[in-house]
Amino acid sequence: MTSEVLRLDGISKRFLTVVALEDVSFDLRRGEVHAVCGENGAGKSTLMNVISGQVQPDGGRMAYKGSAARFGSAREAQAAGIAMIHQELNLVPHLTVAENIYLAREPRIGCFIDRPRLRADARRVLARLRVDIDPDAMVGALSVASRQMVEIAKALSLDAEVLIMDEPTSSLTQSETEHLFTVIHELKRAGVGVVYISHRLEEMPCIVDRVTVLRDGRRVSTQDLTAITVDELVEQMVGRALENKFPPRTSTPTDEVLLSAHGLARRGAFEDIHFEVRRGEILGFAGLLGAGRTEVARAIFGADPLDRGTVRLGGRELRIRSPRHAIRHGIAYLSEDRKAHGLAIDMALAPNVTMANLAAVAGRLGFIRFDEEELVASRYVDALDIRTPTARQVVRLLSGGNQQKVVIAKWLFRDSRVLFFDEPTRGIDVGAKYAIHRLLDELAARGIGVVLISSELPEILGMTDRVAVFCRGRLAAVLETRGTSQEAIMRHASGRGVKH
Amino acid sequence: MRRHPTRSSDRRRDLIQKFAALAGLVALTIVFSIVSQSFFSVTNALTVALQTTSIAYLGIGATCVIITGGIDLSVGAILALAGVIAALAVKAGAPVGVGMFAGVLVGVACGGVNGLCVTLLKLPPFIATLGMMLLARGVALQITDAKAVGGLGESFAELGNGSLFRVVRVGSDGFPDVPFPGIPYPVLVMVVLAIAVAVLLGRTTLGRHIYAVGSNREAARLSGVNVPVVTLFTYVLSGALAGLTGCVLASRLVTAQPSEGVMYELDAIAAAVIGGTSLTGGVGTISGTVIGAFVIGILRNGLNMGGVSAFIQQIFIGLVILLTVWIDQMRHRR
Numbered sequence: 051m052t053s054e055v056l057r058l059d060g061i062s063k064r065f066l067t068v069v070a071l072e073d074v075s076f077d078l079r080r081g082e083v084h085a086v087c088g089e090n091g092a093g094k095s096t097l098m099n100v101i102s103g104q105v106q107p108d109g110g111r112m113a114y115k116g117s118a119a120r121f122g123s124a125r126e127a128q129a130a131g132i133a134m135i136h137q138e139l140n141l142v143p144h145l146t147v148a149e150n151i152y153l154a155r156e157p158r159i160g161c162f163i164d165r166p167r168l169r170a171d172a173r174r175v176l177a178r179l180r181v182d183i184d185p186d187a188m189v190g191a192l193s194v195a196s197r198q199m200v201e202i203a204k205a206l207s208l209d210a211e212v213l214i215m216d217e218p219t220s221s222l223t224q225s226e227t228e229h230l231f232t233v234i235h236e237l238k239r240a241g242v243g244v245v246y247i248s249h250r251l252e253e254m255p256c257i258v259d260r261v262t263v264l265r266d267g268r269r270v271s272t273q274d275l276t277a278i279t280v281d282e283l284v285e286q287m288v289g290r291a292l293e294n295k296f297p298p299r300t301s302t303p304t305d306e307v308l309l310s311a312h313g314l315a316r317r318g319a320f321e322d323i324h325f326e327v328r329r330g331e332i333l334g335f336a337g338l339l340g341a342g343r344t345e346v347a348r349a350i351f352g353a354d355p356l357d358r359g360t361v362r363l364g365g366r367e368l369r370i371r372s373p374r375h376a377i378r379h380g381i382a383y384l385s386e387d388r389k390a391h392g393l394a395i396d397m398a399l400a401p402n403v404t405m406a407n408l409a410a411v412a413g414r415l416g417f418i419r420f421d422e423e424e425l426v427a428s429r430y431v432d433a434l435d436i437r438t439p440t441a442r443q444v445v446r447l448l449s450g451g452n453q454q455k456v457v458i459a460k461w462l463f464r465d466s467r468v469l470f471f472d473e474p475t476r477g478i479d480v481g482a483k484y485a486i487h488r489l490l491d492e493l494a495a496r497g498i499g500v501v502l503i504s505s506e507l508p509e510i511l512g513m514t515d516r517v518a519v520f521c522r523g524r525l526a527a528v529l530e531t532r533g534t535s536q537e538a539i540m541r542h543a544s545g546r547g548v549k550h
Numbered sequence: 551m552r553r554h555p556t557r558s559s560d561r562r563r564d565l566i567q568k569f570a571a572l573a574g575l576v577a578l579t580i581v582f583s584i585v586s587q588s589f590f591s592v593t594n595a596l597t598v599a600l601q602t603t604s605i606a607y608l609g610i611g612a613t614c615v616i617i618t619g620g621i622d623l624s625v626g627a628i629l630a631l632a633g634v635i636a637a638l639a640v641k642a643g644a645p646v647g648v649g650m651f652a653g654v655l656v657g658v659a660c661g662g663v664n665g666l667c668v669t670l671l672k673l674p675p676f677i678a679t680l681g682m683m684l685l686a687r688g689v690a691l692q693i694t695d696a697k698a699v700g701g702l703g704e705s706f707a708e709l710g711n712g713s714l715f716r717v718v719r720v721g722s723d724g725f726p727d728v729p730f731p732g733i734p735y736p737v738l739v740m741v742v743l744a745i746a747v748a749v750l751l752g753r754t755t756l757g758r759h760i761y762a763v764g765s766n767r768e769a770a771r772l773s774g775v776n777v778p779v780v781t782l783f784t785y786v787l788s789g790a791l792a793g794l795t796g797c798v799l800a801s802r803l804v805t806a807q808p809s810e811g812v813m814y815e816l817d818a819i820a821a822a823v824i825g826g827t828s829l830t831g832g833v834g835t836i837s838g839t840v841i842g843a844f845v846i847g848i849l850r851n852g853l854n855m856g857g858v859s860a861f862i863q864q865i866f867i868g869l870v871i872l873l874t875v876w877i878d879q880m881r882h883r884r
Contacts, residue, residue, distance in 0.1 A: 353772060377774040391772055394765035396832055405762055406773040408755045416755040460773065 053079040054116075055243045056101065056132075056212055061110035063096055070096040071107070072267045078212060078243040083234060083257050085246045085275070088264035088287055089479035094247050097264065098214050101245065102134040103127030115211070133205035134214040137477070139197050143190030148172035150189050151204045175203045179233050193340070195226035202233060213237065214245040219253060220477050223338040223505065224540065231257050249477065251280045252508065263287055288481055296512035297487050301494035303331035303515045307365075308499035309381070309468045311350065314359035319345040320523040323359065327468055327499035332490055334510040334531065335503040337520030337543045343503045344386060346520075347470040351383035352376040363467065377406060380467035384457055384474060386503070392457040393445050400427035400441045402456050407464040430459035435485060451482030458489065468499040475509065487513055507536045521545045571824050571841045571874055578845065582852035589855055593731055602847030603736040604629075604811075607795045608818035609825075609839040610747050611788030616822055617751070618784050619764045619831030620668060620675035624682035625792035626814035628660045630807065631690040632796030637699040637706075637806030646705045650801075654793040660686055661789015665782035683815070690808040699806040709735055710802030736798050740840075743791070748836035760784060764831030820867070821846055824874045845870060 056078040063071040071093045078084050086094050099105035100112070103121030112119050114130060121127040124134070141150050149156070151172050157164040172185035181199045189197060198218060205213050219227045234257050237244060246258060254261065254275060261278065263270040263286040270286045284295075306329040315321035320342035327333050335343040349356045352370040361368050363379055370376045373383070385391035393402055400423050404411050411423040427441035434455045438448055445456055454474060461469060471490065475483045490513060494500045504510050510517055511531060519526045519542040526542040583590035608625045615622045636653030640646055660682055667678035716732030751757035759780045762770040771777045795814075800806040823829065824845050825838025846867055853863045 351772075373772050374774040374776055383772065385772060390766075391768045394762050394769055394832070397761065397765050401758060401762070405770070405775070408758055412755045417753050418755060418758060 053081070055080050055114070057113040058097075058101070059111045059113075061097070061100055061107045061112070063100065063105060063107050069267050071100070073110070074264070074267070074269045076101075076262055076269070076272070078245060080211070080241045080243055081238045082259040083238060083244040083246050085248065085254055085258040085261040086264060087248075087251070087261055087283060089481060092264040092287070092479075093267040094264055095216070096267075098134060098216060098245065098247065101127070101212070102132055102214055104134075128208060128210075131209055131211040132214070133208055133210035133212070135198065135201045135205065135216065135218060137217045137220065139194075139201055141189045141197055141200060144188065146186050146188055147176075147183055147192070147200050147203075148185035150200055151175060151185075151207050153204075171207070172203070175207045178206060179203055179236065181229075181233070193226075194221045195223070195230070195339075198222070198230070199233070202237075206237075210242065212243045212245065214247075216247045217249065217477060218246075219248060219250060221339070223340075225338070225544070227253065249479065250506075251283055254280075265289055284480055287479075295484075295508070297484065297491055299332075299491055299494075299513075299515075301330045301332070301491055304329045306330075308363070309350075310362045311346075312360045312362070314346060314349065314356060314361070316345065316349055316354065316357045319349075319354075320520075321358075323525050325518050325525065325528060327501055329497050329499060330494055331515040332494050332500045332502055332513055334514030334517035335501060335520060336505075336507065336510050336517050336539050337526075339505065341520035341543065342523040343520050344472055345523075347383055347472060347501065347503060350376070351381055351470065353383065377464065377466075380465070381470075382406075382461040382464060382466035382468070383470040384461060384472055386472040386476065388454055388457050392460075393453060395446045395453075396444060398442045398444055399431070399436070399438055399448070399456055400424055402445055403427045403430055403441075403459045403463055406460050410463070426463060427459075430462065434459055434462075434489070449479075451478040454478055454486065455482070458486065462493075466498065468501070469493060470501045470503065472503040473505065474502070475504075475506075507539055510539065511536065519543050571826065571838060571845055574824075574870065574874060575841055575845050575848065578848050578852060582848065582855070586852070586855045589852060594851070594855075596731055596734060596737065598844070598847050598851045599737045599740070600734045601851060602843050603734075603740045604795050604799060604814065605817045605821050605846055606740045606840055606843040607743065607791045607798070608788075608814055609821035609843045610743055610836055611784075611791035612815075612818040613822045613825075613827050613834050613836060613839045614747065614751070614760060614784040615675070615788045616819070616827050616829060617760050617764045617831060617834045618781050619767065620781065620784065621679065621819070621829070622661075622664065622785065622788045623676065623679040623815045624660065624664060624686060625788060625795070625818055626811040626816075627683045627686035627690065628657050628789055628792035629796035629799065629811040629814065630809065631660070631686040632656045632793035633800035633806040633810055634690045634694050634699060634796075634808050636797045637702055637800055638693070640702055640706055641699065646703075646708070649706075650709065650797040653797040653800075654790055657789040657791070657793020657796065658786055659789070661786040661792070662782070664789060665785030668785065669778035669781050687808075694806075694808045696808055698808070700804070702800075702804050702806075707801055707804040710798050710800070710804075714738060736802070739794075739798070744836050744840050747787075751836060756780065756783065761832055764833075766832075817846060820871050824871060826878060842874075845874075 054077055058074065058076040061071055061074045074097060076097065086097065088094050096105060100107050103124045103126050121130065142153065148168050152168055157167040157171065169185050176183050176185065179199055179202060183196055183199060189200060218230060222230060234244060258275045260272060261275050261283065262272040263283065265287060307326045308329050309327040311323055311325050314323040323346055337343050345354065348354045350361055352372045352375055361370060368379060389395060404423050404426060411426060412418045424441050431438060431441055436452050436455045438452060445453060474486055490500055490502060502514055514531045516528060517531050517534065517539065518528045519539055521543055522545060526545065588594060611625065612622055632653035635656045636649045639649035639652045664679050664682050667673045668675050713732030713734045715730065717728065717730040719727045719729065721727040751760060759775045762775055763777050763780050767777060799810055821842035822834060822839045825842030827834030827839060849866055849870065850863055853866060
């Protein structure tokens with residue numbers, strides 16, 4: 051009896067003419083965390099969908115617990131003990147935690163839900179994860195991290211033996227991530243096999259046992275994580291050696307203040323925020339989730355109201371009432387949630403690029419000059435290396451990295467003076483990440499004030515000149531990036547005066 | 551050179567989008583032509599066109615509103631109020647043109663209130679326009695005492711009953727002979743409106759913003775689109791077109807009925823949906839809606855000529871809506 055719980059042999063899958071998977075083999079042991087790495091479009095999602103029964107492979111064999119298996123739907127896979135936790139969590143916001151965990155499997159007395167048992171069962175499952183979540187809380191009111199725990203609890207309640215986690219840490223803070231890792235360790239001890247997908251290679255040593263690299267739908271390698279370095283891993287993913295994780299900085303900060311904020315406050319979100327953005331610099335916004343970074347940027351941009359404080363742009367005081375108003379003054383904000391706030395996902399690429407500056411490609415009377423619009427769009431497709439067949443491609447069909455580039459193109463076409471980038475590289479593959487980082491530097495070099503909001507400290511350290519650290523709605527410190535460290539930033543971000 | 555193929559492929563996709571409705575339209579025409587000899591004639595084509603105008607006017611407005619992700623349930627009531635106001639104004643001595651303009655203005659005002667309720671008070675469009683539906687109908691019934699307003703004179707009838715290029719010859723028997731009945735004014739208005747709004751939606755910044763708001767309201771707002779104004783505009787347009795419909799209908803009957811236009815809002819929405827407009831917003835075309843309006847118009851006309859009862863007609867139209875939208879869904883799922 052081996053410890054192997056799942057084995058895939060020579061799995062292939064095509065979508066129309068596109069090869070998504072070609073002869074991919076994969077195995078998972080009980081009690082191990084097996085990471086799957088690869089750039090966007092490498093086939094990770096398809097492979098996970100095959101395992102979880104959402105996609106039927108064209109070829110290859112799959113064995114689960116020693117016998118051949120073929121799952122016709124996610125439901126069948128789930129019933130067999132394979133659960134998947136999606137990046138976009140699949141919970142019902144208007145139901146309670148307990149109701150979500152046992153959705154469609156509620157304990158019943160006759161045709162009535164047995165509420166006491168429902169609650170008790172949920173409490174027991176949550177206790178196994180050692181999380182402090184009220185089973186009666188509404189899921190919609192929970193933080194992302196807590197919702198994720200509810201998802202995991204749901205999987206556990208299904209007696210899952212295989213758990214697939216897609217980018218589980220992408221929207222978690224450092225401490226939440228650490229907590230998730232303890233939970234994963236618990237799962238390992240209980241003999242659950244975990245398939246783990248993440249772009250954050252740095253955090254893998256904490257939990258991952260083995261790693262499989264996919265590239266262009268093929269398996270490049272499977273090996274113990276201890277046998278490989280992060281650099282080698284990246285090399286295998288992109289198929290070439292990457293010298294630097296971050297591009298060299300070419301811009302030089304000046305003393306000229308582009309934008310300054312004085313005593314900004316919004317009830318329940320942040321207060322007493324002072325900072326300056328200088329010409330030629332990249333200013334970082336660091337801090338834990340909910341520390342007020344996004345909220346400050348949104349308020350300056352006019353997306354949310356500001357209760358107190360003043361914003362000066364080029365020395366002139368601004369009273370910004372709406373994003374329209376901010377944009378007219380040359381302030382731009384790229385949302386962290388590009389699908390919900392950044393893109394009209396069912397519209398074509400070109401209209402998305404011109405959305406913030408449509409008048410520039412329209413004649414008098416507001417008639418759009420389509421030739422010019424397409425020209426503009428193709429110019430940015432080339433400049434940003436957006437992988438798309440045409441400028442008329444629907445944005446939904448582009449990969450995450452390319453979608454993000456479309457959002458960036460929109461704001462480049464709008465010639466802004468100060469740009470707020472909110473988590474511009476979240477969920478994006480290594481190659482596209484590098485390109486976006488290079489672009490940030492170029493913008494700064496062109497004299498644009500760049501603010502980079504990021505939860506990834508290496509990115510903050512690698513890309514910024516100064517970093518403003520937020521802690522619980524206040525500015526804890528503004529540090530020179532050159533003289534600081536991850537530890538120092540974390541110390542300010544968590545509000546601890548002393549290092550522990 | 552690069553532009554050309556993408557453009558034509560765009561157009562092709564657009565055509566495929568309307569395929570279900572268009573195929574239905576052609577199929578209906580063929581079936582009715584076989585069943586009834588008098589169906590396939592110039593005279594009947596013009597009759598169908600004339601009967602379709604109300605649905606088309608309202609459908610064009612409904613399309614714009616639905617593209618933004620909204621809905622307008624009040625157009626049937628607004629058209630009754632507008633017709634009544636126009637008729638009362640003319641009765642009170644106003645010239646016909648002024649009276650009808652007043653009718654359209656009433657539509658604009660009602661649409662404006664709808665738009666403000668949606669944008670300023672942030673009421674769900676369904677509720678805002680449901681309220682307006684009751685309100686406008688109530689006012690129309692109250693000011694007329696629920697009685698029709700008639701005796702409006704010949705010039706009031708001109709808009710609804712007149713036509714362009716009408717050919718009349720006096721036959722040898724002394725009776726007038728009409729080889730070509732002319733293109734009714736309401737049909738001309740429909741053509742002009744359809745082209746104007748299609749151009750507005752497809753070629754102008756305002757049209758683009760209408761699609762952007764429906765596709766992703768928040769992304770549009772954060773891109774600097776004036777979402778409230780764009781949304782307001784669509785409701786005002788829908789109201790104005792309802793006002794116009796009211797005037798045309800009153801003119802056709804030379805009588806303004808306060809109970810006119812009941813359930814017309816649903817015909818308008820049906821026309822838009824048959825033509826491929828998505829109720830979730832962001833998708834829809836005027837050409838599709840016009841096709842949808844004609845599907846309903848031809849179905850009514852053909853079934854009428856075949857002596858099918860009004861009740862059975864409803865059943866057919868209901869089935870057509872389900873069928874076309876189902877085909878549309880299938881295509882999207884692919």
